[in-house]
Amino acid sequence: MLYNNAEFAMLFRSMTAIGLMATQAQADVPNVVADIAPIHSLVARVMQGVGEPTMIMQQGASPHGYTLRPSEAAALQDADVVFWVGEELSPWLEDAVENLARDAHSVELLHTEGTNLLNFREEVVFGEHGDHDDHGHEDKHADHDHGHGHDDHHGEENHADHDEHGHEEGHKDHDDHHDEHKEEHAGHDDHGHDHDGADPHAWLSPDNAINWLKVIAEELSEHDQANAELYATNAAAGATEIAAASEAIAAKLAPMTDGRYLVFHDAYQYFEATYGIQATGSLHLSDATPPSAARLVELQEEIKEHGISCVFAEPQFNDDLVAAITPEGTNRGILDPLATDIPAGPALYTAWLNGMAQAVVDCIK
Template sequence: MSTPLYRSNRCAALLLSGVAGATLASAATAEVPSVATDIAPVHGLVARVMEGVGEPALIVRPGASPHGYAMRPSEARALQDADAVFWVGPELEPWLAETIDTLAQDAAVTELLEVSGTETLEFREGATFAGHDHEDGHGDGDDHAEDNHDEEDHDDHADHAEDDHDDHAEADHDDHAGHDHSGIDPHAWLDPENGKAWLDVIATELAALDPDNAEAYRANAAAGRDEIDAASDAVRARFAEAGTPEFVVFHDAYHYFENRFGLAAAGAISLSDASDPSPARVEEVRDTVRDLGVDCVFSEPQFDQRLVQTVLDGTDGQAAVVDPLGFEIETGPGFYPALIEAIGTEIADCAS
């Protein structure tokens, strides 16, 4: 039978062993970079590359607009603790640029719109899109650094999901006054070819920070590319079956998706930064919906739904929901291909 002293010594040994094991586990975990990402689609790409190694933090919570956002303390801490930051860039989130400079001074920061291999498109200006056709040309992601995209009014749009916008439809200000909408459309994650290119960039950056896991990062990126290809094939098959509808979007966020899959939105209620549209713009979009016999006007969870009903008044179109940020999709490694498929399904369903 064990003596009390033996049991005491054994318990102490087990405790010390547990502490040592926890210390070793902490040391191993510490070698994996702490990573912060801006929006759910980017988080999904980084999570895919880090699968089995670590998990990135998400700064802009699901359901909120990235065009203007007030971070929670926990999100600010995640940014402050980051060894690496992946974000779209100031064209999408002008509020985040200075915050990164302040909180993540020592982090390796990657602006995805800037990286080689990113294919970019210019902003579309009008409420309705000239010629009602899609573009075949892409710009170069390295060229856009000189473009000036003044976003001084974005503070008014922080976290649209929680605002009532009681006076939204009655806004009488000049449409997008004070905004310079020349330059690069920042919604580049909606081109799956960009998603594939970004997987490689993310893997390369993380491998440089964490050589011990470099092979895992690269293998995960390769598997992620295959999954994006499969999602793109599924979208094309869905459109081949259902056809392509005439549609209008809430804000001009889908240019990249349209361009990649041969679609053509008839117009957008709001501009690419989701700034409040003027009454004249809303009326122009409503005329387009009526004149073209538009099938669907797509709203988004982040923004005022009443404007969609205003545009549909007196027309035969129907309201539907499409979300460039995938609010209802579970975050994590499978997020990005699920987002591409979901948008394709939502648009195709309007045609069937």
């Protein structure tokens, strides 16, 4: 088709305006960073079709103590929004956000409205098998405004009764337990992660993940009104995907509720509470410090006395200790709270959730 000069000029102006609008829309998409792979996946699901968040920790690295690479520090410095679990999981990141991302809006997901929290389990053996106390330690944090306040989480205690396991002599008084607890945490206070208050591994609850999708969409919409509808649509679709996966997982794990197993470190109680399963204990209280000799002795006694069928290692750590404590004939499996080997992106969360469930079935069946 041929155009005269006036028509060509009008067409050129229209195409230029469209191009400028598209460029402006792209420029308005906020720079977003997320801390660990499961959180990055939730943010990526909400941003799908709009932009991509940056993950600022190497996938699978322990979040409790981490040194940012230059590219990760630069991404944090350029961020408009930072989504992270919270200071309880990665205390070092609070200073990094304050110093590098001064103009960014920091969202600690642990402290957002609707998040269900569980207290740390400090025991070697996790109370009566199968007793989750009906989520008695949940905390809604209804008044939080995405700030940095953490005081509401501290000072809570969770000291389950061990008598049902026949370890009365091993737990003659509470002071003995705390002596061991202090020994296991010697030097760990440098990271500010002292196992008081809320357990930060809350992304292992699919209900929390679904709630966080909404939180993420609302936060992004405040920075990018042009894409608010798409953020909301993506969050709703992501919630439907997680709910469907969780329903299938519940059916798969229903026969596993009486299974007895040990985990490498105590990171899985949100997953357990969701699906009615429960680890008998953990080799490490956290992934940052080695277990005491007393802890290992008690766990070995538990394995002998109560027929532990499976001991789980984690891919980030040497499994020599798991091999040493596992009697012949006991299954060994892998649980990974950080989704180390799953490609990063919007689909990671549900793929990882399904992988966790399958690992449980394969090891304790």
